Amino acid sequence: MNIVVLDAYVNNPGDLSWKQLEAFGSVTLYDRTAPDEVAFRVADANIAVSNKITWDEAALDAAPNLELIALTSTGFNVVDLDAAQRRGVTVCNVPAYSTPDVAQMTFALLLELCLHVGAHSRGVMNGEWVRSIDFSYWDYPLVEIAGKTLGIVGMGSIGQAVARVANAFGMDVLFNSRSAKPACENEHCRQVGFDELLARADIVTLHAPATPETNGLIDAAAIAKMKDGAMLLNTARGTLVDERAVADALIAGKLSGFGADVVAVEPMTQNSPLLDAKDKNIVITPHIAWATHEARTRLLDTVFANIRAFIEGHPQNVVS
Structure with a gap:
């Protein structure tokens, strides 16, 4: 699997680890991704890990190999779920971590x-x-x-x-x-x-x-x-x-x-x-309620579990 993390810094500014992702494939980390950078960065991705990236028709079209959007959030309003479903892209979120x-x-x-x-x-x-x-x-x-x-x-x-x-x-x-x-x-x-x-x-x-x-x-x-x-x-x-x-x-x-x-x-x-x-x-306050070390640890642990479950053929926390 080719795994791309598009906005790594906001979830993990350096006090946690993305290392568990390496068990699932090759991993590319981007601290931040501007809207005009999305298409290039997801072009070969099988799994995209993101938080606030907007997954509209254009972004999904730019990722022909995409199979899973692993959100690092509970909310999923950034994803056009109908467009994702038409392309066979699974979307998973992280409920109740915060x-x-x-x-x-x-x-x-x-x-x-x-x-x-x-x-x-x-x-x-x-x-x-x-x-x-x-x-x-x-x-x-x-x-x-x-x-x-x-x-x-x-x-x-x-x-x-x-x-x-x-x-x-x-x-x-x-x-x-x-x-x-x-x-x-x-x-x-x-x-x-x-x-x-x-x-x-x-x-x-x-x-x-x-x-x-x-x-x-x-x-x-x-x-x-x-x-x-x-x-x-x-x-x-x-x-x-x-x-x-x-x-x-x-x-x-x-x-x-x-x-x-x-x-x-x-x-x-x-x-x-x-x-x-x-x-x-x-x-x-600047949207920090979710950002305690404890909550972010639970968040990433669930993201890793979501990816593992998807690869093993029994996806969890699927939103539709």
Whole structure:
């Protein structure tokens, strides 16, 4: 097998190893691949390992020998699955490798919005506590999350992990899901309709996939249905929110906070509407929830297992 890794650096900047791939054939590693480099690099590939490469008709046509696209991600919206199927190309993803990490980031964002730990620490390091005439001070409103209602949009493995943490913090949970999930319900966790969730939640957190149906899910109309002063979190996909609407709601005070690990265009562009609200209660991290050493280790181990299973004739984690 001729194996090509097209964007190796983002998954493994040097603290892990690709060596296991050598058991399956010849391996070529590229740290990054620009769109105009894809065709040349996949021309002889039997297996392509990639993360954010767009696999459209043109890219697939450039790889006549391609048999497997081994994604180093859970999401697979970068692949034209119909076009891949017509060409007999199998596509495999890596489900659930980062579930605890995304749940962790969700609460890291929420706690920062509520307690401003980073800003207060920077103030202390800049000497503000040394100069304080009081034993304690705070520069921002401090918010307790116990007793608050968390609204979870999307109750897959990550949404369920978030619900468990929320309950441990003493929060009540409302969740919305495309299918009924009675097993997720308990005294402090209940499934409701989307509009009811928006109306009742103090904090809304997004854990749904990027699909045509979820594109712009949180727009101006949805925000208008939320409580005044509610907070919004997005650790799913940037396209789930209308960023102009979110920025406007922060500026107007309709939303009291917004935390995100994802934006609609990544890397973020200089003209992102969210930057208009940078002086409000907003925290944005550069899509790092998935990137702990532990999660990336699980990720690559599953990619290797997916390739092995495909070669042995029993592919796993196939998406269609």
